[in-house]
Amino acid sequence: MPDATAYFVADDADTVGLASALDALAQRFSVEQSVARSLLRTWLDTDDWLLHKAGMVLEQRESTTDGLRLILRRAEGREHTQPVEVITWPARIDALPPGPVRAQIEGVVGIRALLPVASLRALRRDVRVMNEDRKTVVRMAIESSPKSGATQLPDHLTVSAVRGYQAQADRVTARLATVTGIFAVATSPYEQALQANGRVFGDDVPTPVEMSASMPARNAVTAVIHSFLSTVERTLGGVISDIDTEFLHDFRVAIRRSRSTLKLSGDVLASGPAEQLSPDLKWLGDLTSPTRDLDVYILGLPDMADGLQSAAPADLDPFRDYLLSRRRTEFRLLVRALRSARFRRALDHWRALGLETEPSNPGKLTSAGELAADRLSRAHRRVTKRGSAIGADSAPEELHDLRKRCKELRYLLEIFRPLHDPATHRAVLRDLKALQEVLGEFQDSEVQGLAVREFALTMLSTGSAPARTVLAMGELAAQLSAHQRHARTAFAGSFAVFNSADSKRRFREVTRGSSG
Amino acid sequence: MRVLATYNIKGGVGKTSTAVNLAYLSARDGSRTLLWDLDPQGAASFIFRIKPRVKGGGKGLVRRTSSLEDAIKGTDFDDLDLLPADFSYRNLDLLLDAQRKPVRRLRQLLRPLAEDYDTVILDCPPGISLVSESVMYAADTLLIPLIPARLSLRTFDQLTDFVKALDDRPPSLAAFFSMVDRRKRLHRDVVTALTAERDDLLRTAIPNATAIEQMAEQRAPVGVFAPRSVAAACYEALWAELQT
Ligand SMILES: Nc1ncnc2c1ncn2[C@@H]1O[C@H](COP(=O)(O)OP(=O)(O)OP(=O)(O)O)[C@@H](O)[C@H]1O
Ligand SMILES: [Mg+2]
Numbered sequence: 001m002p003d004a005t006a007y008f009v010a011d012d013a014d015t016v017g018l019a020s021a022l023d024a025l026a027q028r029f030s031v032e033q034s035v036a037r038s039l040l041r042t043w044l045d046t047d048d049w050l051l052h053k054a055g056m057v058l059e060q061r062e063s064t065t066d067g068l069r070l071i072l073r074r075a076e077g078r079e080h081t082q083p084v085e086v087i088t089w090p091a092r093i094d095a096l097p098p099g100p101v102r103a104q105i106e107g108v109v110g111i112r113a114l115l116p117v118a119s120l121r122a123l124r125r126d127v128r129v130m131n132e133d134r135k136t137v138v139r140m141a142i143e144s145s146p147k148s149g150a151t152q153l154p155d156h157l158t159v160s161a162v163r164g165y166q167a168q169a170d171r172v173t174a175r176l177a178t179v180t181g182i183f184a185v186a187t188s189p190y191e192q193a194l195q196a197n198g199r200v201f202g203d204d205v206p207t208p209v210e211m212s213a214s215m216p217a218r219n220a221v222t223a224v225i226h227s228f229l230s231t232v233e234r235t236l237g238g239v240i241s242d243i244d245t246e247f248l249h250d251f252r253v254a255i256r257r258s259r260s261t262l263k264l265s266g267d268v269l270a271s272g273p274a275e276q277l278s279p280d281l282k283w284l285g286d287l288t289s290p291t292r293d294l295d296v297y298i299l300g301l302p303d304m305a306d307g308l309q310s311a312a313p314a315d316l317d318p319f320r321d322y323l324l325s326r327r328r329t330e331f332r333l334l335v336r337a338l339r340s341a342r343f344r345r346a347l348d349h350w351r352a353l354g355l356e357t358e359p360s361n362p363g364k365l366t367s368a369g370e371l372a373a374d375r376l377s378r379a380h381r382r383v384t385k386r387g388s389a390i391g392a393d394s395a396p397e398e399l400h401d402l403r404k405r406c407k408e409l410r411y412l413l414e415i416f417r418p419l420h421d422p423a424t425h426r427a428v429l430r431d432l433k434a435l436q437e438v439l440g441e442f443q444d445s446e447v448q449g450l451a452v453r454e455f456a457l458t459m460l461s462t463g464s465a466p467a468r469t470v471l472a473m474g475e476l477a478a479q480l481s482a483h484q485r486h487a488r489t490a491f492a493g494s495f496a497v498f499n500s501a502d503s504k505r506r507f508r509e510v511t512r513g514s515s516g
Numbered sequence: 517m518r519v520l521a522t523y524n525i526k527g528g529v530g531k532t533s534t535a536v537n538l539a540y541l542s543a544r545d546g547s548r549t550l551l552w553d554l555d556p557q558g559a560a561s562f563i564f565r566i567k568p569r570v571k572g573g574g575k576g577l578v579r580r581t582s583s584l585e586d587a588i589k590g591t592d593f594d595d596l597d598l599l600p601a602d603f604s605y606r607n608l609d610l611l612l613d614a615q616r617k618p619v620r621r622l623r624q625l626l627r628p629l630a631e632d633y634d635t636v637i638l639d640c641p642p643g644i645s646l647v648s649e650s651v652m653y654a655a656d657t658l659l660i661p662l663i664p665a666r667l668s669l670r671t672f673d674q675l676t677d678f679v680k681a682l683d684d685r686p687p688s689l690a691a692f693f694s695m696v697d698r699r700k701r702l703h704r705d706v707v708t709a710l711t712a713e714r715d716d717l718l719r720t721a722i723p724n725a726t727a728i729e730q731m732a733e734q735r736a737p738v739g740v741f742a743p744r745s746v747a748a749a750c751y752e753a754l755w756a757e758l759q760t
Contacts, residue, residue, distance in 0.1 A: 016617040079594075133567075134567065134735075135564075135565035135592065163590035164588060
């Protein structure tokens with residue numbers, strides 16, 4: 001049962017606003033206020049707003065009286081407080097000391113770092129409203145921000161019911177609503193501070209591309225590629241400061257998708273700029289691979305260590321150290337490249353794409369709908385054809401190649417999603433995802449198995465691997481080949497589902513939808 | 517979630533004073549704490565200035581037609597909530613008796629609170645009843661204030677035997693001397709002799725103190741209005757000893 005909280009702000013012009021509010025309350029209720037304290041409030045969330053999505057608000061509050069504390073407010077109104085030493089933000093979860101707040105958010109934020117999203121300096125007075133037994137039934141906070149502070153909010157007042165006293169809080173709120181010079185608002189100081197900081201919940205997701213079946217294909221493709229560009233621009237800072245691994249992940253996905261879009265539908269664009277951008281995207285893809293691959297090993301290590309049968313998880317520590325040091329090296333190279341003139345030029349090409357006046361390639365596919373229907377059915381055909389050709393003794397490369405074709409189909413589906421019926425689209429995606437998972441498992445375990453072997457050899461030759469580590473790595477390699485065998489066995493089944501008459505019918509429905 | 521309950525068949529031995537002060541200290545240490553005032557007289561509710569009234573009464577809670585969560589009130593202290601007493605709790609025995617497995621009902625009722633609370637303290641009415649028996653099933657630890665007298669120890673020993681015979685994981689027993697008057701020769705002797713003799717008693721004793729008497733006047737735990745009193749220090753020591 002969430003206890004409703006009410007918010008009021010003082011009219012800018014009215015300097016007595018909040019003071020008169022207190023006077024008005026004191027006529028009806030017994031009110032007691034604390035001395036004013038000065039606070040620095042900093043709100044934190046992950047780049048993708050995981051806390052917000054879980055209904056949580058995390059604040060770091062610094063005050064002269066209480067020191068530094070983390071305060072977590074959950075959706076139903078419960079608060080957890082944890083005193084902390086200075087934390088350097090952004091911070092990943094292991095940088096927070098164990099305690100009640102960390103315990104609450106650990107599972108929610110996972111591998112994502114916490115970043116300050118808004119902050120506010122405030123002079124705060126706490127006010128208690130009491131009933132006839134002098135029991136506190138309502139708590140209020142009155143905050144004003146110093147006129148010199150970075151974030152300027154009007155003076156504001158927050159009313160919260162003590163649990164079980166909502167009726168009294170409602171009476172206080174009703175009384176405050178009649179006071180001139182203040183007015184009720186729907187947003188909390190946090191939301192106001194966010195707004196003042198130019199942030200909104202969900203601003204990590206690019207605004208969806210507007211697309212209709214009848215719009216010119218060229219415009220649709222341009223909009224799609226520019227939306228990927230906006231993700232690249234948005235995540236770049238986080239990649240370079242290595243806030244957490246997901247910035248690079250998102251950065252790479254946007255590059256891969258652009259590349260694939262250009263490859264599969266770039267022919268509707270003017271050829272010059274598209275041809276310029278293609279090699280840039282390949283370069284960027286290759287550039288980011290080593291660091292991302294190492295991230296994947298490092299993130300996967302705890303799970304793999306859990307699966308060890310004979311070795312102890314700690315045997316892998318030197319391996320972990322080795323991966324971390326390789327990552328540091330690769331990451332330095334990556335950052336250097338992202339600061340290079342070449343990268344800036346690539347971004348320029350990207351930004352210019354589709355905006356040129358040069359006429360696009362002549363072709364029959366002029367509308368987005370026609371383009372979608374054509375490319376989707378071709379990509380689908382490629383998948384079914386190659387998949388059907390795979391038998392029990394096909395070479396692994398054939399499955400790897402099929403995985404690439406599946407990815408292309410997946411990207412096309414995602415690009416043209418706005419043209420599709422949502423339910424059918426979801427069903428088609430589900431069939432494809434199941435197949436992709438098996439193919440991904442098959443290839444990833446092969447690649448990782450080879451990499452573990454190669455790492456072991458390098459570590460041996462540099463004397464950085466004790467025997468127990470090499471043995472444990474041998475177990476990892478064995479684990480990975482078991483995964484790969486398992487995926488190989490599962491392939492036939494999941495391809496059969498994808499290739500079934502039902503699934504094909506759904507796919508035809510989706511493409512028919514595209515062509516409008 | 518750890519469940520503590522004050523327990524003694526004798527009345528006026530300091531159960532409520534203990535429950536109130538320990539609940540206050542638990543919350544002060546950052547543990548999310550709920551105090552359930554099970555006594556229809558509502559002494560603990562009174563001290564926290566909360567009206568002894570639960571919508572739907574004991575009947576609603578026991579039959580689960582009204583939810584425990586809705587009856588909970590926030591106290592004036594962070595992390596400390598109270599489930600108030602209700603006059604209808606005087607019939608709690610009969611209500612429990614009408615349930616299947618009556619003595620386990622209380623424990624069942626507490627289960628959903630584990631999400632929200634780290635510590636629950638039950639303040640029991642005196643006497644032997646289905647309620648007090650239910651508390652033995654619900655609590656991890658029974659807090660037993662003992663008036664310094666040989667007779668109190670006999671009752672405690674009976675309780676120890678009774679608890680051992682429970683057909684369930686028995687609660688641990690934390691017995692301590694309460695209302696110890698150092699001016700009384702008998703009190704001094706009993707406390708010294710028994711603490712030396714027995715290893716099943718806590719080391720901390722709660723003295724007879726005006727600060728504790730004043731709780732009903734001040735309507736607050738002693739730590740609030742007499743933080744530097746001997747009584748406050750003794751409850752601190754008792755709470756610390758319970759954490760070991
Ligand atoms: N250590 C103490 N020193 C002085 N007075 C005390 C002390 N402990 C309790 N009292 C007083 O004795 C009376 C009974 O105490 P309390 O209510 O804590 O006991 P109880 O066991 O809960 O009683 P009941 O069985 O009636 O519920 C109260 O008036 C209380 O103020
Ligand atoms: Mg009592």
